[in-house]
Amino acid sequence: MAESAPILRMSGIGKQFPGVKALDGVDFRLLPGEVHALMGENGAGKSTLIKVLTGVHPVDTGTIELAGKDVAFAGPLEAQQAGISTVYQEVNLCTNLSVAENVFIGREPRRRGRIDWKRMRARARELLAGLELDLEVSAPLSRFSLAVQQMVAIARAIDIDARVLILDEPTSSLDAGEVEQLFRVMRRLKAEGIAILFVSHFLDQIYEISDRMTILRNGRRVGEYLTSELSQVALVGKMIGQELAELEKLHGEVKVFDRPLVEARGLGRGGAVEPFTLTIHEGEVVGLAGLLGSGRTEVARLLFGADHADAGEVSVGGSTVALRTPRAAMGHKIAFCSENRKRDGLIPDLTVRENIILALQATRGWARPVPRDQQDDLVGGYIKALKISPANPEHLVRNLSGGNQQKVVLARWLILEPRLLILDEPTRGIDVGAKAEIQRLVAQLSDGGMAVLFISAELEEVLRLSHKVGVLRDRRLVAELPNDDALTTEILMETIASGAGGAPAGHGGPGHRNGGAG
Amino acid sequence: MRRLLWPLLVLAVLLIVNVLFTPSFLSIQLRDGHLYGSLIDILRFGAPLILVSLGMTLVIATGGIDLSVGSVVAISGALACLQISQDASVFGAVASALALAVALGAWNGFLVAGVGIQPIIATLILMVAGRGLAQLITDGQIITINNPSYKLIGGGYWLTVPFGILLVLAVLAVTAFLTRRLALGMLIESVGGNAEASRLAGIRARGIIVVVYAFAALCAGIAGLMISSNVSSADGNNAGLWIELDAILAVVIGGTSLSGGRFSLGGTVLGALVIQTLTTTIYSVGVPPETTLLFKALVVTVVCLIQSPAFRQKAFTRRPRTTAPAPRAEEKAEVIV
Amino acid sequence: GSGGGSGDGTITMGFSQVGAESGWRTANTKSVQDSAKEAGITLKFSDAQQKQENQIKAIRSYIQQKVDVIAFSPVVESGWDTVLKEAKDAKIPVILTDRSVDSKDTSLYKTFLGSDFVEEGRKAGTWLVEEYKSATDPVNIVELQGTTGSAPANDRKAGFAEIIGADPKFKVIASQTGDFTRAKGKEVMEAFLKSNPDIDVLYAHNDDMGLGAIEAIEGAGKVPGKDIKIITVDAVKDGMQALADGKINYIVECSPLLGPQLMDLAKKVVKGESVEARVVTEETTFTQEQAKTALPSRKY
Amino acid sequence: MTTLVSAARSMPAKYVPVLVTGCLFVAMFVAGGIRYDGFASGQVLMNVFVDNAFLLVVAVGMTFVILTGGIDLSVGSVVALSTMISASLMAGPGWPPYLVIPLVLLIGSTLGAVMGYIVHAFDIQPFIVTLAGMFLARGLCYTIGTESIPITDPTFTAFAQTRIELGADLWVSPSVIIAVVVVLAAAYVLHYTRLGRSTYATGGSEQSALLMGLPVGRTKIAVYTISGFCSALGGVLLSFYMLSGYGLHAVGMELDAIAAVVIGGTLLTGGSGFLLGTVLGVLVLGLIQTVISFEGTLSSWWTKIFIGLLLFVFILLQRLFSARSRT
């Protein structure tokens, strides 16, 4: 690839937050027509670099040049006007507005000064169809799952006529198909000469799409490399500053599960998920696979009492129980780590310590506080185990990097030592090192007798961890496959695509949308 | 506690202004075995406001607001005075007034947490109807009583210190214990910070909300007893009029956000003291009644500006800033597929 | 059946009260209600809660309900022309109580029955001038005003100032609003006592603020009525008691018992008889001795 | 090809609260008609408009502010200030109305813009900023004068006493027409302009709106300016209604306006609600007042208790019905 003049050049960028030096003399350049990956562990400073570039935070030191001119944006609006379109890490959309508006707000098509709603909806539908997404575009965005929201944010960003496109972990909850759609669009934009900055913790994705990468460690630049010239092992080594041990095989010996812990019989909720029957045994890890919006999250929420089931029943340890509230489920030692940490997980203004002990405290009630030294022990232990950084329990959670926030939410539930732990996309935005750590932890806990319901868009992860995989399609549990040596991601994909006896998915006509839903 | 620095500064400035006008302002004497002086007055008259603000702090921390505290002040004072005027025992009168206050607060909490009505409207109902209730109790008259032991609550002294101040200290201590020593505070902040996440973390938000509104009403009830005892009479219409506004202001000056989440009891006490000192300053400096409000506007503006980090930064540091030669990105005519 | 009472002989009156902000006002309301019952007049009562717009709405609704006569105590003097014209067009006579309106067109209402607040202020001033006739030292006065902007506060202040202004020895050294309440009266007086060491006279725009101030004065170790002379307005029972006890020195009466006079006027007006354009309530003043005799028969 | 998440076909779900409020309003009117003679007439309904035109205008401004998640406590005082400025300028120097009214509107908008600027630039809570604004405006009233000032300007009085006949023996005041125009204009702005949409977006999530590149600061300043303008216009309408300027006018009107907006189904946290709801909210408050005056025998305290009760029953039914129809 011919080196042309960089469209964007950042030099000597420094950014100090109270108590944390997030960026320290970072140089970065972006060439037109390339996909440039920004790599680094959780908290390395990737998002901060992006925010400093687009004027969300002012820079402390250093200069930014766009197309050869010095710039300093006062905010995303200015950056956008200068031709930088950004998808920030947490999905930052207005969920109270409709899908169409989220795509177009600020640039609505207008006719004689007034917003042309009809055209806006039509264009939104068209644009989303380009990503193979068929949504009711006038419905409020809050009705859709996080993955869909992520796609809408991407649709918005790529529709803005930009010279630079920044995507900060856009794929963290997308399944393989969606990722493929995104890559298709990225390749086309790249061909049009647009410079793309891409952040992801999925190394395979990086190697598939990126031309070049810049690696950050602890706020410093490690170096800039051509993707083709850096092996995965070398990359990881540069990111974490040491060699990563080979992922050992989890679940050594084959286990026999004969003690059912949680049994769902005909459990379902109209419009969300069709009645399903599922048994989870003690010590068993059950994976749930399915496409975006297939109903995995809904299954988890029903089992936790976060939503009311309107059909079926659940028994825990043999006796039928009513899971009317999360609190009731927690009474039966069921825990649920939700996929949307921003909406359903974090209390942003509380500290790391408080966020971690929150669920434990809730089970004890307000009158019996967890003694302070016990808190410090527990929290300190998990900060170390999950490598939460900065390793300060009194840090406000809102100031943590995305991946570290995810670890905090995880720690909250691990601390409870539940009998059934439901993990919905628990490794969202978590770096390779920590991901292995979490997987090991899950395996260890299940060996100790804890049951786990594991939901992930990453099929490899599901396969690595689970003893049994449930496959959902169109909000229906279509198959339950034992995870023996014969089960591969290919088989899984096939099941997802065709369903057990279902017709293969056609192209998204309106009829398809409601397929399966009651 | 750096957050409290700025309200403290404002308080100090107000006190200095007073000293300039009344040199003896800071002096505290022992007169008839009572502490006597302007500072004591500020604490004594500020006591009801501090109490109401403490309750309000917790309500606001859950993301709510309680407009009905003023009415509860009137109701509790009215009920207590009515019973005392009918020769009931002081203890019985106080107990029943506070019980009624708690019940009214629980009612508010029920409307908010149980029925799901927005707090401002839920408590507006009691704000309006409660005034009527208070006047119903007093039959629209001012009930005057003459009872030395009731007088103690708001107008009396104990060990040379005004009893009201001691009462405030006691309530403050209990509140601080419940919220900071026990886990109530964290759970409240969690509910106010992110209600859905709290629910999913297993917190019984409803119970907490009802408790918090009941507590706010209890504080208002005690404040009502204090106010009526201080003047030995119950005035259903005027007691506690607009105190909810002052209380909310005190909470906000104290650094608690109206959108819920983190709260600071110390800040609230400080905020209430700032407001009361301001009132006293207006009286003793001799601000004419027509300009009182202008003066208040000025002080409130200064307080909120000086508390704002953005303002301090803009006012005290000037950093040149280059802006982008921003070519306006045109809208795309075509939709890319 | 509410409206159109003139046919069957009973009179329906729509009465719009300002509010229930004080004991005085409540006594006023009660007097109107009781006398209406006695006089056999059907009373439609509404409380405006201190808001002129509510009064206008109420009057409009009385017109709608076709009452025989409308009476109301205006919250403010100005701004009644429109609605009064509507009443006139509907041929419903209007009686003002307690306060007048400043409309140029006097045909809009039949009569005005009420006290003269300026006169009350003057009466207070006159007593003070008489009391300190022989004094040569300056007389330091503090004033507790009513609610800022309210008519009684404005007028009682003006009338008082008019009389004492004639003699430079009278000095109002502090004047502040006490919102007509005891609690505020006490609070403000405490501050006055701290910042002004020698106060000779307190003039309070109503009894309640005076009663609050008395507590403050006692708390400061002074003797109300002796160390500091106190003048108030209203003459409610508690005030009269304090007057009789020697804690207040002089009270200017402002009688809320307008009911009987109002009903008489209403009957006349409905019959079409002519009435005086201005009817002043019978009011007096009380010294400490007079209070002792008047107290047992005091109704409110 | 991907499985798609469908939105259920319950599109009008967001309109349910407004619909329920409307139905309850009608029910209340019918109940009043059954209970009181002369209640079920068109003019009674028209009078609700006539008597609340100014509140309607003020509540429209408040709706904008609340939709962004803010609050404006200064509206009542700005209304009073507007009446005071109009009255004093026409009474004293004898300014003509066509100069006075634009000036008043300008002052109101400026006050609003300044408050909006402070809220935005210094990141201070709207409650405290607008509370200071409330003190300021009320204080300015008293500095102009503590007495009420009559308005005698012939144009003004003529306008105030004009009746617009609607036929069938119904009439409204010109203020009602102005209020309706304001409502329609505001509805247009909210629904069909970028300003309106960023108002909703800012209320939905200020941080997201900012990151989406919306002019959050400008929007916030704009809504407070609109609210200031509406309060000033409300003040002008109140001057028509009262024909006087007075520092104690419109005490507590901010609460009425907020209540109207919230009763109309707008969330105080911002981002959700409709102007039609606000209109209904104002009408409900007005109708409660009318019911009270028709009841006619309530003592002062029972009046308050009764208002509280009516409000309670209304809100409760509103909650119950909209909750039920949502599931």
Ligand SMILES: Nc1ncnc2c1ncn2[C@@H]1O[C@H](COP(=O)(O)OP(=O)(O)OP(=O)(O)O)[C@@H](O)[C@H]1O
């Ligand atoms: N607003 C803030 N205030 C204080 N510290 C912050 C703030 N934002 C980020 N940080 C800190 O800056 C560091 C870099 O964070 P950043 O979000 O850039 O990490 P990241 O590389 O994007 O990580 P991740 O992969 O987890 O998203 C972290 O230590 C974080 O705690």
Ligand SMILES: Nc1ncnc2c1ncn2[C@@H]1O[C@H](COP(=O)(O)OP(=O)(O)OP(=O)(O)O)[C@@H](O)[C@H]1O
């Ligand atoms: N009735 C409905 N109408 C529209 N959208 C709905 C409805 N019910 C659920 N949804 C949305 O679709 C999602 C259902 O998919 P769910 O999240 O359960 O699947 P998932 O397999 O976890 O998908 P994802 O990977 O997108 O999280 C819900 O989270 C919700 O946002």
Ligand SMILES: [Mg+2]
């Ligand atoms: Mg990041």
Ligand SMILES: [Mg+2]
């Ligand atoms: Mg999901």
